[in-house]
Amino acid sequence: MLDTIGVDSVDELFADKQQQHRNPTLDLPPPMSECDLKRYFGELATMNKTPGEYACFLGAGSYRHHIPAIVRQLTSRSEFMTAYTPYQPEISQGTLQTEFEFQTLCAQLTGMDVANAGMYDGSTSLAEAVLMASRVTRRTRVAVLDSVSPAYISVLRTYAEPPGITVDVVSADNPELNEDTACLVAQQPNFLGYIQDMQAIADRAHDAGALFVVYADALSMAMFTPPGDCGADIVASEGQALGVPPTFGGPYVGIFACKQSYIRQMPGRIVGRTVDSQGRTAYVLTLQTREQHIRRERATSNICTSVALIALMSTVYMAANGRHGMRRAAELTYQKAHYLASLIGGIPGYSVVDGGVFFQEFAVQCPMPPSTLNERLLEYKIIGGLDISEQLQNGMLICATEVNTREEIDAFAAALAEIGTTV
Amino acid sequence: MTTLLERLSQDRRQLLMDRSVSGRVGATLPESDVPHQPLPEEGLLRDTLDFPEVSENELVRYLSQLSQLNFSIDHNFYPLGSCTMKYNPKVDDEIASMPGFAEIHPLQPDATVQGALRLMWELQQRLIEITGMQGCSLAPMAGADGEFAGILMARAYHQDRGNTQRNKVLIPDSAHGTNPATANMCGFEVVTLPSDANGNTDLEALRFSVGDDLAGLMITLPSTLGLFDSNILEVVRVVRDAGGIVYGDGANLNALLGRVKLGDLGFDVMHSNLHKTFTQPHGGGGPGAGPVIVGERLLPYMPTPVVNRSADNDGNLIYTLKAPPQTVGRMGAFHGNFGALVRAYAYICTLGDQGIANISHDAVINANYILSRLKGYYDLPYDRSCMHEVVFSARNLKREHGISALDVAKRLIDYGIHPPTMYFPLIVEEALMVEPTETESKETLDGFIEVMRAIAQEAQDAPDLLHNAPHDTPNTRLDEARAARRPYLRWQPED
Ligand SMILES: Cc1ncc(COP(=O)(O)O)c(C=O)c1O
Numbered sequence: 001m002l003d004t005i006g007v008d009s010v011d012e013l014f015a016d017k018q019q020q021h022r023n024p025t026l027d028l029p030p031p032m033s034e035c036d037l038k039r040y041f042g043e044l045a046t047m048n049k050t051p052g053e054y055a056c057f058l059g060a061g062s063y064r065h066h067i068p069a070i071v072r073q074l075t076s077r078s079e080f081m082t083a084y085t086p087y088q089p090e091i092s093q094g095t096l097q098t099e100f101e102f103q104t105l106c107a108q109l110t111g112m113d114v115a116n117a118g119m120y121d122g123s124t125s126l127a128e129a130v131l132m133a134s135r136v137t138r139r140t141r142v143a144v145l146d147s148v149s150p151a152y153i154s155v156l157r158t159y160a161e162p163p164g165i166t167v168d169v170v171s172a173d174n175p176e177l178n179e180d181t182a183c184l185v186a187q188q189p190n191f192l193g194y195i196q197d198m199q200a201i202a203d204r205a206h207d208a209g210a211l212f213v214v215y216a217d218a219l220s221m222a223m224f225t226p227p228g229d230c231g232a233d234i235v236a237s238e239g240q241a242l243g244v245p246p247t248f249g250g251p252y253v254g255i256f257a258c259k260q261s262y263i264r265q266m267p268g269r270i271v272g273r274t275v276d277s278q279g280r281t282a283y284v285l286t287l288q289t290r291e292q293h294i295r296r297e298r299a300t301s302n303i304c305t306s307v308a309l310i311a312l313m314s315t316v317y318m319a320a321n322g323r324h325g326m327r328r329a330a331e332l333t334y335q336k337a338h339y340l341a342s343l344i345g346g347i348p349g350y351s352v353v354d355g356g357v358f359f360q361e362f363a364v365q366c367p368m369p370p371s372t373l374n375e376r377l378l379e380y381k382i383i384g385g386l387d388i389s390e391q392l393q394n395g396m397l398i399c400a401t402e403v404n405t406r407e408e409i410d411a412f413a414a415a416l417a418e419i420g421t422t423v
Numbered sequence: 424m425t426t427l428l429e430r431l432s433q434d435r436r437q438l439l440m441d442r443s444v445s446g447r448v449g450a451t452l453p454e455s456d457v458p459h460q461p462l463p464e465e466g467l468l469r470d471t472l473d474f475p476e477v478s479e480n481e482l483v484r485y486l487s488q489l490s491q492l493n494f495s496i497d498h499n500f501y502p503l504g505s506c507t508m509k510y511n512p513k514v515d516d517e518i519a520s521m522p523g524f525a526e527i528h529p530l531q532p533d534a535t536v537q538g539a540l541r542l543m544w545e546l547q548q549r550l551i552e553i554t555g556m557q558g559c560s561l562a563p564m565a566g567a568d569g570e571f572a573g574i575l576m577a578r579a580y581h582q583d584r585g586n587t588q589r590n591k592v593l594i595p596d597s598a599h600g601t602n603p604a605t606a607n608m609c610g611f612e613v614v615t616l617p618s619d620a621n622g623n624t625d626l627e628a629l630r631f632s633v634g635d636d637l638a639g640l641m642i643t644l645p646s647t648l649g650l651f652d653s654n655i656l657e658v659v660r661v662v663r664d665a666g667g668i669v670y671g672d673g674a675n676l677n678a679l680l681g682r683v684k685l686g687d688l689g690f691d692v693m694h695s696n697l698h699k700t701f702t703q704p705h706g707g708g709g710p711g712a713g714p715v716i717v718g719e720r721l722l723p724y725m726p727t728p729v730v731n732r733s734a735d736n737d738g739n740l741i742y743t744l745k746a747p748p749q750t751v752g753r754m755g756a757f758h759g760n761f762g763a764l765v766r767a768y769a770y771i772c773t774l775g776d777q778g779i780a781n782i783s784h785d786a787v788i789n790a791n792y793i794l795s796r797l798k799g800y801y802d803l804p805y806d807r808s809c810m811h812e813v814v815f816s817a818r819n820l821k822r823e824h825g826i827s828a829l830d831v832a833k834r835l836i837d838y839g840i841h842p843p844t845m846y847f848p849l850i851v852e853e854a855l856m857v858e859p860t861e862t863e864s865k866e867t868l869d870g871f872i873e874v875m876r877a878i879a880q881e882a883q884d885a886p887d888l889l890h891n892a893p894h895d896t897p898n899t900r901l902d903e904a905r906a907a908r909r910p911y912l913r914w915q916p917e918d
Binding site for chain 2: 001002004005006007010012013014021022023024026027028029030031032034037038040041042043044045046047048049050051052053054056058060061062064066068070072073074076077078079080081082083084085086087088089090091092093094095097098099100101103104105107108109113114115117120121122123124149151152154155157158159162163164195221222223224225226238245246247248249250251252263269270271272273274275276277278280281282284286287288289291292293294295296297298299301302303304305306307308309310312316317318319320321322323324325326327328329331332334335336338339342357371374375378383386402405406409
């Protein structure tokens with residue numbers, strides 16, 4: 001091949017100018033065989049305390065649910081897994097049609113008109129929702145209820161502040177808006193797990209001429225009134241709960257849905273239906289003049305590679321569970337969480353915060369710092385809830401879903417009681 | 424009248440909602456094993472969820488059939504320029520799905536996820552070594568997100584020094600669209616830099632554009648023309664002397680592995696598209712990962728978190744998630760696309776020191792081999808040796824036979840090969856950007872070359888064959904204008 005190219009060595013192909021920097025030393029370990037590789041990574045994996053082996057009661061944006069076997073089977077098909085973004089629609093109808101299904105399911109779940117094909121994760125989806133609200137209203141402030149997850153607020157700041165949007169964290173009890181407010185952002189259920197009166201918050205936003213942006217928990221929408229029925233203009237959500245393993249935080253999939261009138265301001269990939277030259281139905285990436293490869297610095301977002309395969313996992317999950325399975329998964333989760341709360345409420349020294357109706361998680365005040373408690377719980381093979389002592393004194397955010405068995409829940413309550421008496 | 428055959432092929436494309444039959448379900452759930460808990464008042468609950476009802480078997484068949492409408496790298500050669508469609512080793516998928524990685528929760532205390540943190544720390548170190556940089560954050564979730572993190576760091580760096588007047592970012596005219604889109608998201612004004620006749624950065628124009636208002640430069644090396652900018656050291660010097668930050672778009676890192684380290688050339692920050700250079704399967708458009716790897720000036724500003732290693736009193740190594748002191752913040756809710764990081768690190772371990780350098784060796788030879796053998800059949804806008812990819816132009820075919828880059832691309836599909844990237848970079852008329860990658864054999868390349876030559880011949884002899892291509896696909900060319908004019912973005916009941 002070098003002969004065909006007309007050089008003696010590959011070095012000749014690298015420009016002369018960088019001679020002094022050419023072929024640097026690489027201080028890396030030697031290659032591993034597949035056998036060694038599996039052993040080494042197997043060792044790393046077993047150094048983690050893994051939910052399943054440990055009972056786990058963490059939520060706060062990443063949830064454990066049963067994932068039907070077909071999710072992994074179907075999404076592992078290399079036709080889906082090893083294709084690129086569907087720029088050539090004639091040979092990408094598999095990806096395109098499944099993305100169209102995802103958009104349909106997300107629009108229906110959120111109760112909105114349309115959804116895109118997915119964003120990196122729920123938090124960036126929320127950030128993009130706020131950027132879009134600012135474009136739509138041409139206003140430069142955003143009001144975020146103080147009941148929104150602190151992690152999401154911090155992601156929001158990362159994305160919103162550089163282009164000149166001011167993020168105001170406002171009281172959930174009495175949000176103050178003004179004529180510069182582009183949108184009001186609420187989380188349903190809120191960070192502590194409680195359901196809020198969305199319509200009332202929507203009215204506050206709309207009265208001020210602002211859009212109402214809702215970050216909604218994905219599975220809760222199968223059971224509770226969806227944001228689309230409570231005045232939401234844009235809805236962001238984390239699709240992870242729907243068929244995606246926790247995977248230490250990613251890859252996940254951000255759901256992004258909105259009203260029809262805003263479609264030309266949406267970020268991300270959007271698949272539309274059309275026909276081919278023989279009049280047959282087909283699907284294609286559309287409204288691409290919003291996107292970076294065409295609009296460049298005037299694009300609605302810089303997103304390019306997104307999370308198509310994870311969106312497919314959620315699609316399979318939603319389709320497999322379907323109309324009734326989704327509701328049942330949500331209700332089972334509700335049952336487990338409420339059973340756990342009822343047990344904890346009866347343990348001396350612990351109190352469940354009375355924040356109204358909750359879905360899958362709730363806040364508890366513990367008789368000792370949650371970090372200490374969590375350390376002790378490991379002895380019982382339990383991974384406790386999230387330490388939220390910054391928000392609530394000795395506060396722990398506790399989550400249970402349908403994968404937590406009664407046995408696990410009883411053991412958790414018993415361990416809390418036992419550790420509680422040692423204060 | 425539709426024939427039975429036509430109807431069956433339509434039926435195969437029916438959407439889930441049209442397949443729905445009341446009462447069917449494709450997944451089972453357990454009975455509740457806890458005492459019944461009262462539900463909240465009706466008013467809070469959803470009336471109906473308009474979701475499909477399909478059985479498991481039906482769902483499997485539907486999606487399996489749909490999958491077969493896709494072209495994939497496992498199917499055949501996929502020389503999609505700038506996208507680095509290399510073969511994805513299967514063992515990496517197996518490793519990423521080990522329960523000790525897939526099941527761990529992102530908010531577990533650090534002490535319970537030492538294996539995951541150690542993996543991330545080791546990957547940070549490898550990326551630092553490969554690029555000659557000094558720090559790394561794995562948080563960004565794709566290349567564009569890495570760009571965003573990098574330019575945010577440049578912004579924070581200038582703000583810290585009170586240089587808020589530095590509001591311009593220089594970007595070559597050959598750059599990928601994510602570069603200008605990113606600079607704009609960070610609140611900067613984009614100034615486009617022309618390329619010179621050889622495809623290098625135009626130094627005159629560069630010197631003219633730098634000043635007190637310069638925030639930095641975003642540059643891709645090798646460039647999106649597949650060329651190693653022979654002015655690069657001078658480019659870096661000019662920008663740094665003017666007080667600017669040099670950002671490297673690492674999408675083309677494949678060409679540099681083991682050959683050149685951007686850190687050695689004076690770059691301040693770069694991202695690596697792990698899904699390109701380090702083989703995360705593309706998944707039909709993600710997920711990927713776009714770690715940022717930074718030099719000394721920007722270390723304090725990296726996005727959070729970064730994994731730190733320290734030793735406890737007994738000398739045991741402890742890994743912890745830390746926020747850099749003046750971090751630009753969080754890119755996402757958690758710590759980046761961990762699943763993609765596991766795969767990329769497994770790939771790096773497989774390759775080891777020697778394997779890493781072999782990548783650029785083979786990738787560059789493969790691209791130059793194609794260049795040499797297709798030159799004369801297709802226009803070569805920059806007649807010099809290339810790096811890991813080669814950009815041809817179909818402008819001669821267009822002028823002489825009315826055949827566009829699009830026609831060539833679609834005709835390749837008839838031959839069972841994925842088209843190259845078309846119409847990018849924007850500065851090349853009728854561009855066809857071919858990136859073979861290192862994982863393709865000489866036989867595969869020869870097959871591609873033969874087909875490309877045949878297509879050039881067909882352009883003369885039978886242009887309609889190209890205009891009407893592809894012929895043998897589930898759908899012929901699509902009416903894209905109609906899709907955009909009348910957006911139809913979800914299933915609707917009146918269908
Ligand atoms: C040169 C270049 N820069 C940046 C990107 C963006 O990377 P990503 O798609 O991972 O966001 C790409 C990918 O398409 C690219 O080719």
